[in-house]
Amino acid sequence: MRTLSRILTVACFLSFASVLHGQASDAQPWSFTLSLGGTFVPQDQDIESATLTADRDDLHLEARYNYEDRNTGSIWIGPTFHVGENWTLDATPMFGAIFGNTSGIAPGWELTLSHRWLEIYSETEFVYNSKAAGANFYYNWSEITIAPTDRFQFGVAIERTKLYRTRLGVQRGLFFRVSIRRVEVTAYVMNLVWESPTEQLTATIHF
Numbered sequence: 001m002r003t004l005s006r007i008l009t010v011a012c013f014l015s016f017a018s019v020l021h022g023q024a025s026d027a028q029p030w031s032f033t034l035s036l037g038g039t040f041v042p043q044d045q046d047i048e049s050a051t052l053t054a055d056r057d058d059l060h061l062e063a064r065y066n067y068e069d070r071n072t073g074s075i076w077i078g079p080t081f082h083v084g085e086n087w088t089l090d091a092t093p094m095f096g097a098i099f100g101n102t103s104g105i106a107p108g109w110e111l112t113l114s115h116r117w118l119e120i121y122s123e124t125e126f127v128y129n130s131k132a133a134g135a136n137f138y139y140n141w142s143e144i145t146i147a148p149t150d151r152f153q154f155g156v157a158i159e160r161t162k163l164y165r166t167r168l169g170v171q172r173g174l175f176f177r178v179s180i181r182r183v184e185v186t187a188y189v190m191n192l193v194w195e196s197p198t199e200q201l202t203a204t205i206h207f
Contacts, residue, residue, distance in 0.1 A: 030056045037202035041164045042195075049163075055080065060092050060110075068127055068139065069162055072100035076108070087115045096125065102162075104130040108139075119145040137162055143175070153177040157188060167195055182206040 032054050039047040049066040062076040078094030089111070096106040108125030122142040129135040138160065145155040159171040173190035188200035 028057050030054055031206070033204055033206050035202055035204040037200060039164060040199045040201075041166070042198065044164060047163060060094065062094070062096075066163065068098055068106070068125070068137075069100065069102035072098060072102045074098040074106070078109075087113065089113050094125075098127060102127065102129060102131075102135070102137075104128045104136075117147045119143075119147070121145070145177070151179050153179070157190070159190070164198070166191060166198065171198065173197070 032052065035051040037049045037051075039049065041047070047066055047070065050064070051067065052063045054061040058079045058081070060076075060078050060080045063073070064076075065073045068074055074096050076094045076096040078092050080090060080092045083089050083091075092110040094108050094110065096108060098104050098106055104127055106125045106127045108123070110123045111121070113120040120143070123140065125139045127137040127139060129137070139162070140160045141157070142159075143155055143157045145153050147153040154174070154176045157173055157175050160169065161171065168191055171190045172194075173188055173192060175186055175188040177184055177186040182205055184202075184204040184206075186200075186202045186204070188202075190198040190200065
């Protein structure tokens with residue numbers, strides 16, 4: 001029942017936002033991405049996660065599960081700004097509501113700087129926990145991606161999270177990504193040099 005209620009909440013949020021944003025005849029169609037992931041931490045339970053995004057014109061909506069914390073969902077809304085031609089920057093300031101094992105509100109942003117075969121991405125949020133002020137949290141996921149071809153990319157990633165814990169305050173590692181049409185599959189190997197590695201596998205579809 002909890003999972004069903006979360007799905008219904010996300011669906012209502014997306015439907016309500018779509019009605020607010022857009023009856024204009026010249027509006028662009030919606031574009032969506034769905035990401036399903038697994039995190040495999042040594043001597044810990046595996047973690048499944050999901051992220052759904054919806055974009056139309058400059059409106060960005062996002063719903064996440066098992067992202068900020070285990071058994072926790074969140075919904076986000078914000079505008080996207082695009083600048084540049086040779087070097088391009090996409091900036092999305094967002095505001096989110098979080099519910100579940102961790103509950104509260106969170107301002108944040110997503111930034112993407114791109115130039116030909118290079119992309120720098122950073123995602124940040126500040127979680128204000130409504131259950132305990134001492135449990136406020138700063139989250140960040142950042143990647144530097146090199147794309148020698150359209151189908152193959154690789155790079156480095158860092159993460160500060162409370163979804164899982166290791167001896168390191170900031171997780172760091174390598175990733176490899178294969179893109180085939182609208183589907184991307186990414187494998188991450190974190191903390192390989194410093195301790196037993198944490199592995200992550202993510203599949204993303206664009207539609």
